[in-house]
Amino acid sequence: xxxxxxxxxxxxxxxILYPIDWLEExxxxxxxxxxxxxxxxPGDINWFQTLGSATLTAxxxxxxxxxxLAMYYKPDPQNAYSSIQHITNDVFAGWLVRxxxxxxxxxxxILMFMHMGRVFLFGAYKYPRELNWIIGVLLxxxxxxxxxxxxxxPWDQTAYWATVVGINLNxxxxxxxxxxxxxxxxxxxxxxxxxxxxxxxxxxxxxGAIIALIVLxxxxxxxxxxxxxxWSKEAAGTGSMLKPSRNGRRGLTRPGPRRKx
Amino acid sequence: MQPPxxxxxxPGPSLWPVGFAVGAVVLMVGIIISWWVAGLGAVIALAxxxxxxxxxxxxxxxxxxxxxxxxxxxxxxxxxGPAATSASVTEERFPRSKFLELSTLGLGGVIGGIVTAPxxxxxxxxxxxxxxxxxHDIGPLTDYPEGKYVVATFMSDPAQGExxxxxxxxxxxxxxxxxxxxxxxxxxxxxxxxxVQPNGPLEESQKKQIRDVTLIPTVSIAGFGCPxxxxxxxxxxxxxxxxxxxxxxxxxxxxxNGHLFxxxxxxxxxxxxxxxxxxxxxxxxxxxxxxxSGLESWLYPIQPPH
Numbered sequence: 118x119x120x121x122x123x124x125x126x127x128x129x130x131x132x133i134l135y136p137i138d139w140l141e142e143x144x145x146x147x148x149x150x151x152x153x154x155x156x157x158x159p160g161d162i163n164w165f166q167t168l169g170s171a172t173l174t175a176x177x178x179x180x181x182x183x184x185x186l187a188m189y190y191k192p193d194p195q196n197a198y199s200s201i202q203h204i205t206n207d208v209f210a211g212w213l214v215r216x217x218x219x220x221x222x223x224x225x226x227i228l229m230f231m232h233m234g235r236v237f238l239f240g241a242y243k244y245p246r247e248l249n250w251i252i253g254v255l256l257x258x259x260x261x262x263x264x265x266x267x268x269x270x271p272w273d274q275t276a277y278w279a280t281v282v283g284i285n286l287n288x289x290x291x292x293x294x295x296x297x298x299x300x301x302x303x304x305x306x307x308x309x310x311x312x313x314x315x316x317x318x319x320x321x322x323x324x325g326a327i328i329a330l331i332v333l334x335x336x337x338x339x340x341x342x343x344x345x346x347x348w349s350k351e352a353a354g355t356g357s358m359l360k361p362s363r364n365g366r367r368g369l370t371r372p373g374p375r376r377k378x
Numbered sequence: 379m380q381p382p383x384x385x386x387x388x389p390g391p392s393l394w395p396v397g398f399a400v401g402a403v404v405l406m407v408g409i410i411i412s413w414w415v416a417g418l419g420a421v422i423a424l425a426x427x428x429x430x431x432x433x434x435x436x437x438x439x440x441x442x443x444x445x446x447x448x449x450x451x452x453x454x455x456x457x458x459g460p461a462a463t464s465a466s467v468t469e470e471r472f473p474r475s476k477f478l479e480l481s482t483l484g485l486g487g488v489i490g491g492i493v494t495a496p497x498x499x500x501x502x503x504x505x506x507x508x509x510x511x512x513x514h515d516i517g518p519l520t521d522y523p524e525g526k527y528v529v530a531t532f533m534s535d536p537a538q539g540e541x542x543x544x545x546x547x548x549x550x551x552x553x554x555x556x557x558x559x560x561x562x563x564x565x566x567x568x569x570x571x572x573x574v575q576p577n578g579p580l581e582e583s584q585k586k587q588i589r590d591v592t593l594i595p596t597v598s599i600a601g602f603g604c605p606x607x608x609x610x611x612x613x614x615x616x617x618x619x620x621x622x623x624x625x626x627x628x629x630x631x632x633x634x635n636g637h638l639f640x641x642x643x644x645x646x647x648x649x650x651x652x653x654x655x656x657x658x659x660x661x662x663x664x665x666x667x668x669x670x671s672g673l674e675s676w677l678y679p680i681q682p683p684h
Contacts, residue, residue: 194541278572282606285570289667291677296410296506298665303505305684309538310504 152339159345165239166343168232173331175225179263182218183320190270192316194309197272222264229257241344249337252330259327266319269312280315281307392433397426410506410682509684513632513639516591519558522550522638525653527576527599527613532640533590543590545573546629546640547602549613551654559654562629563602563615564643568622571666572606602626614649614656623669625649628658647671 123131141147189208191200204211233253236242242250269280284307288298303310401423408416516530527549535542545565552559565573578599586593601618602611610619615626625648630641645664648671650657661670668678 195539278606281572282570285666288665292679295665295668295678295680296682299509299682299684300502300505305509305511306534306542306544308535308541 156339156342158343159349161346161349162343163346165235168228168235169338172225172228172232175221175228176327176331178217178221179225180324182214182221183324185214186218187320190316192270192313194272194312197270197312201271222267226260226264229260233257239344239347246337246341246344249334249341252334252337256327256330256334259323259330263319263323263327266315266323269315270319272312277307280311390433392430394426394430394433398423398430401426407680411680506682509682511642513641514591515637515639516546516548517586517588517593517638518636519550519633519638520636521586521593522548522560523595524550524552526550527596529576529580529592529594529596530640531592536590547576548638554654558633560631560638561614561653561656562631562640564627564629565602566627566666567604567606567609568617568624568626568645568666569604569607569609569620572604574602574604574609574611574626577601577603577610614652615646616648623667623674624664624671627663628660645670 137147186204189200189204189211191197201215204215206212236250236253265280265283268283269276284298284301287301288294290297299305301311301314302308303314401419401421403419405416405419405423408414408419511534514532514534516532522528527547529545530548531543531545533539533542534544547561547563547565549561550558551561565575567574576596576599579597581595581597584595599613601613602615603609604620604622608620609617609622611622611626612618615628617623617625625646627643627645629643632639632641643663645661647659647661647669649659659671662681663684664670664678664681669675
């Protein structure tokens with residue numbers, strides 16, 4: 118096959134690179150991941166700018182531990198509390214995974230606020246990154262909703278009455294409040310169905326929305342680049358980052374009628 | 379190649395979408411409260427949708443004169459119509475690709491709607507349909523001594539188990555016009571729904587258990603208090619201090635075969651007087667935290683069926 122004999126080192130390299138090249142040739146994924154990970158960033162960025170990645174990591178921990186907890190948890194009034202006891206006391210490392218999910222929830226919320234504070238103090242919400250701030254606010258809302266719906270699931274006295282108060286707080290919103298309450302409870306009172314409803318919202322609906330919003334959030338981070346700190350010596354906005362794409366639209370305008378020639 | 383135009387191609391101002399939105403809201407509210415209102419909403423929405431679409435398509439070449447030669451000289455469309463339709467009038471006499479594009483979108487929308495509507499209904503409707511409660515037997519009248527509150531707990535739906543347990547504070551007021559009079563107060567705080575407690579000792583030794591009903595007499599209580607945020611009520615359920623916005627809810631009751639039955643709960647703005655002679659200002663059941671009388675009650679004009 119090869120006219121030239123490969124040294125053992127080259128053989129190893131070949132063995133490692135071959136599958137990577139195979140994947141790259143058929144999907145372009147390797148280039149894509151390189152593009153994502155090895156972006157150009159300002160030279161004077163600092164550790165505060167890792168808070169966003171830290172928040173993402175906290176979310177991934179929540180998603181993974183939550184999926185595992187779902188294997189043992191039973192979302193109905195008769196079994197919820199005892200299944201939590203079972204997870205904590207009987208299942209191997211259950212106390213650890215539940216603890217990670219329970220404390221990780223607070224870590225996730227705290228990191229979101231710290232990340233938000235960093236973006237605010239660095240002025241990184243300004244043009245052209247306003248949309249990413251809005252998506253971030255939606256993510257914050259979703260995160261808080263996760264906290265609210267997850268709080269009911271242990272089904273102890275604190276969980277039950279905190280949820281009663283939370284649902285009735287929502288109920289005091291003008292006009293739609295009573296309907297929001299009744300929708301959340303799945304009826305006039307917290308009953309059989311409420312816990313399963315909260316479970317579905319907590320582990321299927323909101324996480325789906327969060328993942329979709331994170332994808333948009335990251336897309337905009339990659340597209341718009343990372344901001345310099347406010348004390349940066351580099352003049353802002355000198356790069357070609359904002360070069361409009363060829364068929365980009367400005368404001369409300371759109372291209373006129375297509376014509377031949 | 380001509381540079382893309384720089385003018386925004388927005389349709390002219392129109393009030394019809396507002397009417398359409400009103401119709402859609404009436405339709406959705408109607409689905410919850412009454413089919414007649416839903417029908418009315420559908421008619422309003424359809425009428426305004428028709429006007430709106432007529433407004434949008436007015437003045438575009440596609441609707442009125444599909445056979446005209448495409449405008450070559452003009453830089454922009456002559457009439458302020460949507461750009462999409464004027465763009466479709468190109469050299470092609472039959473804008474087939476446009477037709478296919480729109481029909482794909484339209485059919486996709488219809489299919490998506492057919493799939494989504496039942497799923498969304500499945501999510502929302504059960505919370506509002508078949509609400510309300512059956513009457514609950516909470517024991518013989520002889521278990522209720524005159525002038526004393528008894529803590530009565532019962533399961534509103536025994537099939538659901540403990541999650542459906544409700545608590546009422548029941549006091550026999552003696553006869554009124556020859557019939558027994560009861561004060562039956564619900565334990566849901568009118569602030570945010572925590573369980574109010576009697577302000578006074580219970581006679582645990584005289585606890586009675588009949589099926590899913592437990593009865594514990596109180597000695598003599600000075601009213602009710604809520605452990606969550608400190609709301610206080612007098613013995614008639616009137617708010618005396620703290621955050622609650624109205625008096626405690628009450629249960630309607632009936633007497634059959636010498637047993638007391640609790641019916642549907644209702645909300646109370648305040649109670650004048652005490653005991654059998656009290657005048658109860660009664661309103662439809664509202665969620666905790668919602669005033670039922672006065673200006674603020676205008677914020678909650680429609681209550682879901684419950």
